[in-house]
Amino acid sequence: MSSSAQKYDVFQAIADPTRREVLRLLAENELPISEITSYFPMSRTAIAKHLHILSEAELVHGRKVGREKRYRLQPESFAELRQWLSYYDQFWNNKLSILKHVVENVESDELQVIKTETSNRKK
Amino acid sequence: MSSSAQKYDVFQAIADPTRREVLRLLAENELPISEITSYFPMSRTAIAKHLHILSEAELVHGRKVGREKRYRLQPESFAELRQWLSYYDQFWNNKLSILKHVVENVESDELQVIKTETSNRKK
């Protein structure tokens, strides 16, 4: 009884190229529907539908401001995808490059925490 | 001229729940179509179509062995998804847990390489 009966999940939401482009746009700015539409060769209604789908999948969030509705990214929701993908990491031979990428992009104090935690743990 | 005119990309391929289940199955074993079908409430033909789609997206690879066609995972192809997802890492507040996960699962000699490389690099 808790919820949703979600029609669109995250996987379906990102399947469409237009929706992926919308995500990129909203990653940088919070934007109203009309402005988003200006980047695409289709009607405002079509874009509004895509936004509803992204919203249902919780990849995006819209708030009303005056007469416009501004959408922004809802970045936590990428976690489901990350988790799904991470299962397949074990079949992958290139962990090295993820590790490099992550290490290079994490704050140094966080990194210190990790080093300490992991070295204190029993092998 | 190089290729493909791919009809299905990786994003579409993983959009379908049945196909995601197939991927899980093939992660563990190389399996012929009939056996894969036995896990699903649909016809062999339907599963064969899903396999074609996964194959076109290069998530899976099939080889003929006698009269059967055995499919296995093609794990390199998850890279495109990882790369796409990684863009959104910058908007995420939970790098710590990825880092932990990766550090804990990487071989210790690889880890040593990383530590050395990163500390030698100019800030």
Add this chain to the structure above:
DNA sequence: TTGACATAGAACCAAATGGTTTCGTATAAT
């Protein structure tokens, strides 16, 4: 060689998807 098994491929179908146009309503600007 005959039969059973494993698959490929074509034809078909209902439902979902991605778009359109039209109309109605709330908010902002003149």
Add this chain to the structure above:
DNA sequence: ATTATACGAAACCATTTGGTTCTATGTCAA
């Protein structure tokens, strides 16, 4: 008060999608 702007929602439409059944072909076993 009137007009223009931004949106929501409904009705509609063509194409794609995810399934089916039927037929044909290659391979293994007796």
